Amino acid sequence: MTRPLTGAELAAERRQSWLLEEERRARARGDQGRMEFWLRLTRSRIAKEIKADRRDVYAGFTLICRLFMTAMDKRAAGDQRLWNDLMQYAQKVVDQNPPRN
Template sequence: MTRPLTSVERSIQGRNSWLQEEERKAIESRGEMGRMEFWLRVTRSRIAKDVKSGRDDVIPGFTSVCRLFKLAIDKRADGDARLWNHLMQYAQQVLEQHGPRN
């Protein structure tokens, strides 16, 4: 028998369900472009909340992630897909370990 969820666990579960549903709607309406735009909006909102809470290091962190992504895209366009492949593989592993559960 499993124990009932705590209010924090229910809140996290509700948030994850909301994210999954909104992502699904974005994909249905605009495809992969819609998915990307959804996650950019969610991320921008979260960055604003973190800055408001005094966690200003979120801005250089996001900037570094964007620079890394652009570098991987540029290298792939130049014919060297190693960085892109490593980045995608790492992203998949992290999301599987730490992302919301379906």
């Protein structure tokens, strides 16, 4: 027999369900919809990190953006290697860490 879920566990489960449902809706709007959803979510999470006085989130997000821009630039110049490596690594990390809270 399993025990009932605590309030925190129920909240986490509802949040997970909400994230998956919102991503499903965003996916229905295409890749741009998915991108806009995750950008909104990231912006919200960054604001919470700043309020919690974890300002290193600025440096982390800046580096991620610079990496992404570099990969796009190299791909546009004909070198797909960094882009492909970045996409493979990102997919692996995302698959191993599904969204929560």
